[in-house]
Amino acid sequence: MITDRLRLDGRTVIVSGAGGGGIGTSCARAVSEAGAVVVAVDRDQDRLDAIELPGELVRVRADIGTPEGVQAVVDAAPGTLFGLVNVVGGSLIPHWAPALDFGREQWDAALDLNLHHVMFLSQAVARRIVEQGGDGSIVTISSTGGVVAAPYHVGYGTAKAAVLGLTRTLALEWGRYGIRVNAVAAGSITTPRATSAPQDPAVAGRGVPLGRRGTPDDVAGAVLFLISDLAAYTTGAVLPVEGGALQRLGLFDDENIPVHVTNPQILARINGTSEN
Numbered sequence: 001m002i003t004d005r006l007r008l009d010g011r012t013v014i015v016s017g018a019g020g021g022g023i024g025t026s027c028a029r030a031v032s033e034a035g036a037v038v039v040a041v042d043r044d045q046d047r048l049d050a051i052e053l054p055g056e057l058v059r060v061r062a063d064i065g066t067p068e069g070v071q072a073v074v075d076a077a078p079g080t081l082f083g084l085v086n087v088v089g090g091s092l093i094p095h096w097a098p099a100l101d102f103g104r105e106q107w108d109a110a111l112d113l114n115l116h117h118v119m120f121l122s123q124a125v126a127r128r129i130v131e132q133g134g135d136g137s138i139v140t141i142s143s144t145g146g147v148v149a150a151p152y153h154v155g156y157g158t159a160k161a162a163v164l165g166l167t168r169t170l171a172l173e174w175g176r177y178g179i180r181v182n183a184v185a186a187g188s189i190t191t192p193r194a195t196s197a198p199q200d201p202a203v204a205g206r207g208v209p210l211g212r213r214g215t216p217d218d219v220a221g222a223v224l225f226l227i228s229d230l231a232a233y234t235t236g237a238v239l240p241v242e243g244g245a246l247q248r249l250g251l252f253d254d255e256n257i258p259v260h261v262t263n264p265q266i267l268a269r270i271n272g273t274s275e276n
């Protein structure tokens, strides 16, 4: 059955940033429900301790911004290492500023949190998979802010765009080892620490064709698809999970009316009030 391809039984999957109670925790739960042995990674012990999964779980406290942390994570992965979900990242309040004022420290911090570990943890995982004889899958959580502009958030937007470039490059280089590399462009997702979007549902859906913010499970569903053999012929892809927000140009308002159209006949036709 094609649904069998969703199963990850006997496969070890590392989830970085699994302890946040948001996207990482949902991804860990999703791959665990699909049968994977989960290596949950976080630098925060309390968050790690709070993770509960239905299947086998290895908790690893590590800072994946360091080479030692990366090595510790891969060394702790039992059995056949198959997958990696790169979740560590985020948009912190001090990282918001006009580009004219953006400081070197802010820049370094945003790129450290969102970019560098994606390369080096993916590399360490891929080396292990190659040693095992190949066959693996890596998924990275990027953002709509990495696909289109991220005004006043230049460090985050640049880092999230860079991980998409990295995804494509790694997909090309590692296809020969049977390692697929894909990314998710998450939109506005309700998580415990999300800083950039309103919690008020009345405004949270603005600009989103599906009319609401996403949930961590919305992202985890896309991750589960991409990491599993259901996506066996997909690599280098960026899957938007954004309620359609990326699909609407600013030339259209929330009702999908083109903002530059003032002709009453056209507006009447769009609104269904035209008599001919």
Ligand SMILES: NC(=O)c1ccc[n+]([C@@H]2O[C@H](COP(=O)([O-])OP(=O)(O)OC[C@H]3O[C@@H](n4cnc5c(N)ncnc54)[C@H](O)[C@@H]3O)[C@@H](O)[C@H]2O)c1
Pocket (backbone or CB within 6 Å): 016, 017, 018, 019, 020, 021, 022, 023, 024, 041, 042, 043, 044, 047, 062, 063, 064, 065, 087, 088, 089, 090, 091, 113, 117, 141, 142, 143, 144, 185, 186, 187, 188, 189, 190, 191, 192, 193, 194
């Ligand atoms: N929430 C949103 O609206 C949204 C939208 C688009 C993309 N994203 C992306 O989704 C991802 C997860 O977002 P979230 O809000 O669930 O994050 P979160 O802050 O809740 O979780 C991230 C976890 O990573 C851990 N972490 C941070 N640096 C680490 C390091 N160096 N080593 C080990 N662990 C580390 C933190 O302790 C935390 O538990 C991020 O990459 C974020 O950019 C989120």
